[in-house]
Amino acid sequence: MYDLAAAASGLELLFTPSVLGFLLLGFTLGFIVGSIPGFNDANLMAIMLPFTLYLDSSTAIIAMAALYASAQAAGSIPAILLNIPGTPGNSASVLEGYPLSKQGRSGYALGVSFAASAVGALIGGLLSLALAPILGNFALRFGPGEMFLVGVFGLTVVSSLTGDSLAKGLLITAFGALVGLIGADAMTAFPRGTFGVYELYDGLPLIPVLLGLFGMSELLYLMHQKAVSSNDPTSQNVAQVWDGVRDAVRYRFVLLMSSVVGTIIGIIPGAGATIGSFVAYGQARQMSREKEKFGTGHAEGLVASDSANNAVAAGAVVPLLTLGLPGSASATVMLAALYLHGVTPGPQLFTNYATESYAILMSLTITALLIATLGIPLIRVFRKVTFVPTAYLVPVVGVLLFAGAYAWRFNPIDIVIMVAFGAFGAILKYFRYPIAPFLLAIILSEIIESNFHRAYRINGFEAFYQSNISIFLIIITVASLAFPLLKNIRMRTPKAHS
Amino acid sequence: MTRLPALITPLLILAFTLAFNIQISSARSSATMIPHALTILIVVFCVMVIFGTWRSSSADPIDWTDPRFIKTLALLGLSLGYCAVFILIDFHIANLLFVLTAALLMRLSIGTAVALAVATAIVVFGLSSLMDFNLPDPIWRR
Numbered sequence A: 001m002y003d004l005a006a007a008a009s010g011l012e013l014l015f016t017p018s019v020l021g022f023l024l025l026g027f028t029l030g031f032i033v034g035s036i037p038g039f040n041d042a043n044l045m046a047i048m049l050p051f052t053l054y055l056d057s058s059t060a061i062i063a064m065a066a067l068y069a070s071a072q073a074a075g076s077i078p079a080i081l082l083n084i085p086g087t088p089g090n091s092a093s094v095l096e097g098y099p100l101s102k103q104g105r106s107g108y109a110l111g112v113s114f115a116a117s118a119v120g121a122l123i124g125g126l127l128s129l130a131l132a133p134i135l136g137n138f139a140l141r142f143g144p145g146e147m148f149l150v151g152v153f154g155l156t157v158v159s160s161l162t163g164d165s166l167a168k169g170l171l172i173t174a175f176g177a178l179v180g181l182i183g184a185d186a187m188t189a190f191p192r193g194t195f196g197v198y199e200l201y202d203g204l205p206l207i208p209v210l211l212g213l214f215g216m217s218e219l220l221y222l223m224h225q226k227a228v229s230s231n232d233p234t235s236q237n238v239a240q241v242w243d244g245v246r247d248a249v250r251y252r253f254v255l256l257m258s259s260v261v262g263t264i265i266g267i268i269p270g271a272g273a274t275i276g277s278f279v280a281y282g283q284a285r286q287m288s289r290e291k292e293k294f295g296t297g298h299a300e301g302l303v304a305s306d307s308a309n310n311a312v313a314a315g316a317v318v319p320l321l322t323l324g325l326p327g328s329a330s331a332t333v334m335l336a337a338l339y340l341h342g343v344t345p346g347p348q349l350f351t352n353y354a355t356e357s358y359a360i361l362m363s364l365t366i367t368a369l370l371i372a373t374l375g376i377p378l379i380r381v382f383r384k385v386t387f388v389p390t391a392y393l394v395p396v397v398g399v400l401l402f403a404g405a406y407a408w409r410f411n412p413i414d415i416v417i418m419v420a421f422g423a424f425g426a427i428l429k430y431f432r433y434p435i436a437p438f439l440l441a442i443i444l445s446e447i448i449e450s451n452f453h454r455a456y457r458i459n460g461f462e463a464f465y466q467s468n469i470s471i472f473l474i475i476i477t478v479a480s481l482a483f484p485l486l487k488n489i490r491m492r493t494p495k496a497h498s
Numbered sequence B: 001m002t003r004l005p006a007l008i009t010p011l012l013i014l015a016f017t018l019a020f021n022i023q024i025s026s027a028r029s030s031a032t033m034i035p036h037a038l039t040i041l042i043v044v045f046c047v048m049v050i051f052g053t054w055r056s057s058s059a060d061p062i063d064w065t066d067p068r069f070i071k072t073l074a075l076l077g078l079s080l081g082y083c084a085v086f087i088l089i090d091f092h093i094a095n096l097l098f099v100l101t102a103a104l105l106m107r108l109s110i111g112t113a114v115a116l117a118v119a120t121a122i123v124v125f126g127l128s129s130l131m132d133f134n135l136p137d138p139i140w141r142r
Helices: A004-014 A017-035 A041-052 A057-074 A076-082 A093-102 A106-139 A144-161 A166-179 A206-222 A238-250 A252-267 A272-287 A299-315 A317-322 A329-340 A354-387 A390-407 A413-430 A436-464 A468-497 B004-023 B029-055 B067-088 B091-105 B110-130
Strands: none
Touching: A004 A017, A004 A354, A017 A041, A017 A057, A017 A076, A017 A354, A041 A057, A041 A206, A041 A329, A041 A390, A057 A076, A057 A106, A057 A299, A057 A329, A057 A354, A076 A093, A076 A106, A093 A106, A093 A299, A106 A238, A106 A252, A106 A299, A106 A317, A106 A354, A144 A166, A144 A436, A144 A468, A166 A436, A166 A468, A166 B004, A166 B029, A206 A329, A206 A390, A206 A413, A206 A436, A206 B067, A238 A252, A238 A299, A238 A354, A252 A272, A252 A299, A252 A317, A272 A299, A299 A317, A299 A354, A317 A329, A317 A354, A329 A436, A390 A413, A390 B067, A390 B091, A390 B110, A413 B004, A413 B067, A436 B029, B004 B029, B067 B091, B091 B110
């Protein structure tokens, strides 16, 4: 099951100077973007995507994985200092981090957060390394019928777990799947949804769509904030950082428990770091002897939320590599990167790209070590990024988005597509529709359709329920839809009685 | 009336779905099977969303005269203007003009906006040269 020779080659690949250099670059960029509230890692990864096409596939994905993991850690900086999560996964960090800042202990809170992030990323990385080949080996039993059901499950779980309304999530997912079918049909070459635009015959260009939905739509919101912040509350107390590091390590059980919970939640497609950190925080609170201190600036809660959200980042890579199902918005961008580099994630990945797969998983562990060794001292430098005025950010990032969209295939129409999807993304955000399921549906719809036709031709509709795996997938798909529905009904029932 | 703007998204989705279905009306059944299934789902979910919006006590009103809304439209207009300048004149001039106008829209002073525009245009020029961008000829070379 474990290919030790491939693992050794992966380690060797990881320590080649160019790969290590891009890993460091990804780590640094992730740290910077994580410190800027509202401009999350998925946005930067989308912007960087066209530029990574000039790298080989494993270097590009390793750099992105490092960016992803370090952004989760750095996202705590604005969460603790300004009560604004740097990435959605840091939402739970504000519950204990910001009260600590208000008490004048922001340096201490940052120390706790980074120590917990490093441990969470390390445990998550090691668990992912152990679990991915097992899941990959199991996934080899998946035929077209099972792969169709995996795709459908991925869409239903993402649509039901994100956003404030199940109906909105399902609507936007179904619409994304239809939009993903734009282009000539693979079997008959009949143009679908192209409306005479020849540039769309090969399908929607993924990079402009990504840049529009994540980057452009975010800019349209960020432009209304004059500046993220004008004061720097940490100038007096950076010396407390090391006290925080020491205190975080004292909560060994919480660190371990939250990291395991985070990794498991990361493996579930669509759950994401936000859910992972809140679940771990809630669990730590339930099990704590000092429940009453939670919410007042208690280090134990910060340890739970920050170790979990970093473990989620590592866990999300497992289904991405083995099943082609991303566990978060950032993992969705990584999925796009894999496809653009000609690497098809799924059951065959650990057979066809064993060395690269191990290298990607090991890079998560290396990033955890970087968070511990470089991240903690870098707090002093990078916290300043939090205060970049949006007046400078919006014009510069706007031009980078245009250049990125054009760089994909050197066609100016891609800029128009990017702007159109940016406007649509802004409308979706305004009316609180989730964007990640829309993008995931665009990516997965072609795979779902091709596997549907393949399975149907082999064995008719029986192909979708003939194996135990298929039946299990059907059950969890129905459960993923039923669970939020039942939760909504339970939440509404007391209101009806009162 | 305050709930009407919330119908923008489902109506946009329905309009696109309808147009998509009109285009594939003459396609063979294998090309229409999945799109037709998705269309049924979209219509059902649209009805659910519209019904939910109608019953909901909260609304997302749009103030068409809000300066924030106008500013958002202005940035979108600048983005479309970027495409026009790029195609009709030149990529680097489009970069320079976009940063300049967007910086002015963000209320930076003229001096700062010019400095930011020139610096960004130089960086993107370097980037495009490094990555060997296949750019259309500028208007003065056509």
